[in-house]
Amino acid sequence: MNKNELVSRVSAESEIPIKKSQLVVSSIFDNIEETLANGDKVRVLGFGSFEAKERAARVGRNPRTGEILEISSTTVPVFRPGKKLKASIMKYQRRKSGLPKIVAVTSGKGGVGKTNYVINTAIAFAQQGLKTYIIDADLGTANVDVLLGIKAKYTIEHLVNKTNTNIMDVVVDGPGGIKIIAGGSGIQSLTELSESELNRVFDLFEPLENDADVIIIDTGSGISRNVINFLLPADEIVVVVTPEPSSITDAYALIKVLNEKKVKKPVKMVFNMVDDLEEARNVAKRMLEVIGRFLEIKPYPLGYILRDNNVNKAVKIMEPFILAFPGSPASKNLYAISEKLNPKVHNLKDGSTKSFIDEEDKPLGFVAKLKQFFRK
Ligand SMILES: Nc1ncnc2c1ncn2[C@@H]1O[C@H](COP(=O)(O)OP(=O)(O)OP(=O)(O)O)[C@@H](O)[C@H]1O
Ligand SMILES: [Mg+2]
The missing domain is CATH 4.10.520.10 (IHF-like DNA-binding proteins)
Structure with a gap:
């Protein structure tokens, strides 16, 4: 600088x-x-x-x-x-060596699949050998624990209210080796916390930094101060969006706020509940075109997840879909994304790797065609 x-x-x-x-x-x-x-x-x-x-x-x-x-x-x-x-320099040093990485997952509109994305990505990371924590910071309707059928004795609410300020007491074991910090539902007070009070809560998370490889924060949706506050400590932001027009416009509004706040960290988009690759590409291209025209920020289209009834089935039995239905289309899509996000494998900067938008556009070479033929 x-x-x-x-x-x-x-x-x-x-x-x-x-x-x-x-x-x-x-x-x-x-x-x-x-x-x-x-x-x-x-x-x-x-x-x-x-x-x-x-x-x-x-x-x-x-x-x-x-x-x-x-x-x-x-x-x-x-x-x-x-x-x-x-x-701070030590933190930078740790991050440079890839550890721990803080990923905030958010969306413009609610109900687009953030929590499912967070839980299943965390498990995919854990399967790749990364010690992964989820922080459920969706303070209005926190439900990571509900989706997993887990009962947490302490939640973020206790940290905020100072009933228990030992972060390790709040951590619970989740499926697939992940660790979870549950959010308390309806914690309005957090939206009203001052900057310094909020920093006090963030400081309580400090011990996780020495233990975690990846921390994924489920932030809730929208552009409230609460959501934005939880985006700030992250190394990168993942915005989940579905092809529904209101989800697209709300995601745009959120990205616009990030642009106004001059957020420098990588912003990545995941297109969830798409009918096929074609739809994912169309939505991504349309969004990127409008963003490129009006905003400086350059989100990276990370990947897509097909609309898959296995996700609903897994939600009903309170199991993560990549554990309940590992071979399902949604699981395959999720593995493709988590591989790109793995901080030990990639340190993906905006546009540094080809995205799904163009990677499958390449005409197949001779060997690839042969392989495809024999796979049939
Ligand atoms: N790829 C998918 N295919 C089919 N259904 C899906 C998919 N992803 C999510 N869903 C369904 O969408 C619903 C909402 O998912 P989820 O709770 O993960 O969304 P959310 O964005 O976290 O919602 P909220 O804003 O309320 O926290 C779930 O019932 C889930 O079954
Ligand atoms: Mg949620």
Whole structure:
């Protein structure tokens, strides 16, 4: 990031006009410079401290000739990172090595299949050897536990109300080796929490970071503050959409909000309950075309899941469909998607891999045609 980019960010985040932001940013650096030039320290709690340090005279070597040199004492500016900054860098380091990845799953409209997608993706990850947690943050109608027939003693509600603030007490075992943090239904209070109270709740999740490979958050639908707040800590956002016109327009409205908030993380779309590949492609292409025309954000069309009665059957018997009907069309689609999302296999950036929109468009080569022939 250069200074101009920093100014733009300050301006966007604090709603100060660009010209004034330039003055603010310059003034901060000028003040740091002046303070150091006067031999004083600048301390920013958590971030770090700047100071002018005396470096004693020492003997060095000319790197070119190898000649021994006497280097006289100098005063140099030094930055010492603070606790919070160091922790952030460590987090970055862990993420860089792929762990843990936080995926928020959301939708414009309710009832599009988010919770089913979350549960089954989590199990697919677990089957791929990843330690996977689900956080049910759909606070209006939390139902991950209901869909799985699980009874949780403690839920997010207890974290919020401070009845129990030990996250590990709230974690329950789910099917297929997944771990679940259940949401309490009808927690209105969370929508009313202040930024700092919400951060307190987020801080309680911290121990999961050392344990999980992937954390999937079921955020609920719509563009309420509640949903948006849970999108913010995620590394990537998956928007589930169905071919229904209201689902498409609501998904567009949600993506528009992400665009307005200048969300930088990858946004991916999953097209659920489609009749066939053709329909998935048409909906995806139409949505991407409108998004491309009006918004800066570039969502990645991750995949599609066919409308499949096995999903309804699995819901009725309170089992995840990829465990109850592993060979079903919906399960096959879900495996295809989860493979693309696996943080150990891919670190998919927008558009870095071909999506389902065009990957099957390629004409089959000779060998592929032969293989297809013998498979019949
Ligand atoms: N691929 C699919 N084929 C057929 N039915 C599906 C499919 N995906 C989801 N459904 C059905 O849609 C219904 C809603 O699914 P789900 O609860 O996962 O949606 P949701 O987006 O989490 O809803 P809410 O917004 O209420 O939380 C379920 O009854 C499920 O059976
Ligand atoms: Mg749901």
